[in-house]
Amino acid sequence: MPNTVREAGGGRREAQRPRIAVAAGVLIRASGEVLIAQRPEGKIAAGQWEFPGGKIEPGESARDALVRELHEELGVTVREARPLIKVVHEYRERTVELDCWIGTAWDGEPQGREQQAFAWVTPERIEDYPILAADGPILTALRLPSHYVFTPPHADPDALIARLPALPRGALLRLRLPALGDDDYAACVRAMLAPARGLGLRVIVDRTPQMAVSLGADGWHATAAQLHALDARPALPWCFASAHGAAELDRARALGFDAAVLGTVRPSATHPGGAALGFDAAARLTQAANLPVYWIGGLQLDDLRDVQTQYAQGMAAIRAYWPD
Numbered sequence: 001m002p003n004t005v006r007e008a009g010g011g012r013r014e015a016q017r018p019r020i021a022v023a024a025g026v027l028i029r030a031s032g033e034v035l036i037a038q039r040p041e042g043k044i045a046a047g048q049w050e051f052p053g054g055k056i057e058p059g060e061s062a063r064d065a066l067v068r069e070l071h072e073e074l075g076v077t078v079r080e081a082r083p084l085i086k087v088v089h090e091y092r093e094r095t096v097e098l099d100c101w102i103g104t105a106w107d108g109e110p111q112g113r114e115q116q117a118f119a120w121v122t123p124e125r126i127e128d129y130p131i132l133a134a135d136g137p138i139l140t141a142l143r144l145p146s147h148y149v150f151t152p153p154h155a156d157p158d159a160l161i162a163r164l165p166a167l168p169r170g171a172l173l174r175l176r177l178p179a180l181g182d183d184d185y186a187a188c189v190r191a192m193l194a195p196a197r198g199l200g201l202r203v204i205v206d207r208t209p210q211m212a213v214s215l216g217a218d219g220w221h222a223t224a225a226q227l228h229a230l231d232a233r234p235a236l237p238w239c240f241a242s243a244h245g246a247a248e249l250d251r252a253r254a255l256g257f258d259a260a261v262l263g264t265v266r267p268s269a270t271h272p273g274g275a276a277l278g279f280d281a282a283a284r285l286t287q288a289a290n291l292p293v294y295w296i297g298g299l300q301l302d303d304l305r306d307v308q309t310q311y312a313q314g315m316a317a318i319r320a321y322w323p324d
């Protein structure tokens with residue numbers, strides 16, 4: 001966004017901050033720790049921590065820049081990497097466009113080739129280090145799973161509990177259950193919390209933030225209509241919102257929601273024949289959203305890889321997770 005500067009005499013002039021395109025890489029070990037590095041003396045923001053990487057050269061792809069920078073800075077050769085998230089952040093003097101990747105396989109042991117300190121830390125502990133201000137959405141993305149499971153509309157709570165072990169470990173689990181009255185819904189949430197958490201699932205509640213708080217849920221899921229009516233992010237560990245386009249994604253980010261669920265990507269059983277966004281529009285919206293975005297609508301488990309290639313956090317679905 002151009003930065004408008006008021007000149008002496010009241011005139012206005014557009015002073016464009018320099019825009020810097022940067023590739024950053026999150027190397028992740030099987031144990032879940034990620035590599036962060038301290039910016040060396042002499043560089044901008046020296047002493048702060050970051051994910052290794054650097055400027056994308058003209059004509060260079062983000063992935064090529066990532067491989068080159070991680071070789072220059074750490075002496076490793078990245079072999080397997082996938083897009084994680086794009087983040088645009090306006091610092092006072094410059095706008096940084098981070099093209100962030102997650103690297104799962106590389107050759108060589110990282111060394112601080114620029115005499116920089118580095119550390120392997122779990123995503124939960126990264127804030128023990130002063131990390132660059134732009135990196136907030138990256139940290140959120142690292143703390144969130146790839147799978148957001150929605151319950152089928154007419155599920156029986158006991159049947160749901162019996163099927164929890166088949167869900168992806170660590171997934172988010174949104175309890176929709178629109179047919180239940182509030183009391184039955186609350187009883188269902190209470191019955192599911194312990195078994196779901198025992199399987200590493202995070203329980204996300206619909207209805208109201210107050211209900212989510214009083215039930216001790218892990219989070220709240222706002223409908224797009226609720227998102228518009230809200231003026232502050234509820235005080236819950238996790239807040240998600242349904243979004244159908246750019247305006248709702250912007251609203252979710254401005255309120256400080258952790259992630260949005262964007263759809264419908266493909267026509268689905270729940271929204272048959274409805275106007276679907278399609279992969280290209282969903283990709284454009286996701287890459288401009290500045291927060292992690294799950295895709296929903298007609299997706300199957302084997303779509304996950306393609307969805308993440310477009311910088312989505314992962315997928316949300318009903319049927320894909322509860323096969324008949």
Ligand SMILES: Nc1nc2c([nH]c(=O)n2[C@H]2C[C@H](O)[C@@H](COP(=O)(O)OP(=O)(O)OP(=O)(O)O)O2)c(=O)[nH]1
Binds near residue numbers: 132
């Ligand atoms: N690598 C990296 N850069 C980040 C992160 N977050 C963030 O705001 N940045 C900013 C800091 C810098 O302004 C810019 C990265 O540029 P850089 O100075 O490291 O570029 P470079 O490695 O090519 O270094 P140089 O040779 O140009 O000095 O992006 C991050 O997590 N990783």
Ligand SMILES: [Mg+2]
Binds near residue numbers: 052053054055073
């Ligand atoms: Mg660098």
